[in-house]
Amino acid sequence: MANTFTQLYVHLVFSPKNRDALIKKSWKENLEKYITGIVQNNGHKILAVNCMPDHIHIFIGYNVNQLIPHLVEHIKTSSTAWVNEEKLSKFKFEWQRGYGAFSHSRSQLDSVVKYIHNQEQHHQKKSFKEEYFEILKKNDIKYQDEYLFEFFDNGGVWE
Numbered sequence: 001m002a003n004t005f006t007q008l009y010v011h012l013v014f015s016p017k018n019r020d021a022l023i024k025k026s027w028k029e030n031l032e033k034y035i036t037g038i039v040q041n042n043g044h045k046i047l048a049v050n051c052m053p054d055h056i057h058i059f060i061g062y063n064v065n066q067l068i069p070h071l072v073e074h075i076k077t078s079s080t081a082w083v084n085e086e087k088l089s090k091f092k093f094e095w096q097r098g099y100g101a102f103s104h105s106r107s108q109l110d111s112v113v114k115y116i117h118n119q120e121q122h123h124q125k126k127s128f129k130e131e132y133f134e135i136l137k138k139n140d141i142k143y144q145d146e147y148l149f150e151f152f153d154n155g156g157v158w159e
Contacts, residue, residue, distance in 0.1 A: 008062040009047070011112060012072060013132065014099040015055040017150070021091040022053040027083075031056075034082050038075050042066055047109065048116040055128045057116045059104075072099050096150060100132065102139055 028051040045061030
C-alpha cells in the first residue's frame, strides 16, 4: 500500500489591529512562545517566529491535514484571547483581518529563517509596508491596495 509524503514550508505574515495595541517588546517573546505552542499543537513544525511591533512572521513545516486559513484563524483567535486575558496591552488587542501565506522550497529554509530572525535589523532600513510589498512582488501576487493591511507609520519601532 502506498503512503502519502509531503514536505511543504509556509511563511505566514500578519499584523495587529489598532495603532495603540501594537506588540510591545516586553511581551513579544511570550507571544512568540504562545504562538509556537499553537502551531505545534496543531501538528505543524515551527521553524521561526518573530514579532515586530506592527507585524509577525511565522515560518512552519506545514502539516497538510489542516487548512492554512483554519490554522491562521486558530493562531489569531487564541493569541488574541491570551493577550487580552493576560492584560498585556493597555488597549483591546486583536489582529487585522487577512494574512500573507507564502511557500518556500527546502533549499530556502536557512535564508528564510535568517530573514525572520533578523527582522529588527531589517526594519532599521525598510518599513513593514515596504517589506510586504516586496514579498508580494517577489511572489508575483496581484493585489488591490484597499485589501491590504492598515500600515502604521513608525510601527516598526519598539517602545
